[in-house]
Amino acid sequence: MSITPEGVEAPVAPKWIGEAHVTAAARKLRRAERGKRLCRRAARRLDEAGALAHATELQLRSDRYDTVAYFGGETAPLSSRVHARCWVGKKP
């Protein structure tokens, strides 16, 4: 998840962690739950590409949802746990 200084969150696409497919990305994230290194690598790629220009922070995070209710509009996670965080570019 990328986060701006204002706290706006946006998902980080699989390609930024070196995967083309969402299933492969999900598996990689699960295997790297305390993945500071994976977080930094994705942040470096985003920074070099100038993508998600307003993001200053990345978080590797587990979010729990009510899957069916999600599509009824309840998109907020039931719980959240941050495994790793890192900065995109220089630490503000």
Place this chain on the structure above:
Amino acid sequence: MKRLADWWFEPAPARRLGMIRLLTVLFVGVYLAVQGPEFVGLGTKESTFRPVGPGHLLPGKIPAALWYAVLASLAASGTAFAVGWRGRVTGPIFAALLLLVTTYRSCFGMIFHADNLLMFHVIVLACCRSSEAYAVGVGRGPERSDEAYGWPIKLLSAVTLAAYFVAGVAKLKVSGLGWIGNDTLMHHIAFDNLRKAELGVTWSPFTGIAFAAPALFVPLAVLTLVLEVGAPLVLLNRKLGQVWAVAAWAFHLGIALVMWITFMYPLLGFAYLSFFDVEKLDRRSG
């Protein structure tokens, strides 16, 4: 026993088998070309190598230069096999290289199950007389039918039906009859779409609409199981096989709409060629 043999070795036109070969290999070409950057990128992929299936025969990651040579050889042998040039040699080479390339892609954490059916079809086509029509040197090939062209077509259909049967059995093994009775299918669709949404990739815009009518998921789950577990039975009757093929195609269309999962081989109809008189696509065949 004789009746079984007569049924299995029922003659079929050379042109039908030749057309299936031509179209299947053309599909492989487009399929690989569309995903070209991903396949080329495997030469320098950083992820951990986790061998699956025939990948266990590999000593480890393939050096980049060798990988690019494999891809070039695959393209060359595929082109040769598509046009039926020395099919008995180029076919098996193409099948072996395709097995290597598709397996290797699955050795980095994600298994591409959708490649399996295509791979089995290519192996069957490579190991039979599929290059005796629509091929260099013979043109459209002979009009005659022969058992040598019939059994491979039946085998292609049997492999297709077996793949669906295995998928159905897997559902029953994991969820039992709960697959039908509870919300398993609905939750499965929701989970898949939610993961896409939260990982920032395209997900189905129809999910919310489908969830507005949850009662629909029970008959859909029943139909899915009937289609999959009952698949082997339709091999006995060609017309029934054609009805099944259309239903299976509609099933994949439904998956594409509500899950945004596009298994191109069945979705574009190539997986079901053996069920139809595809030689009639060549109108000159009359």
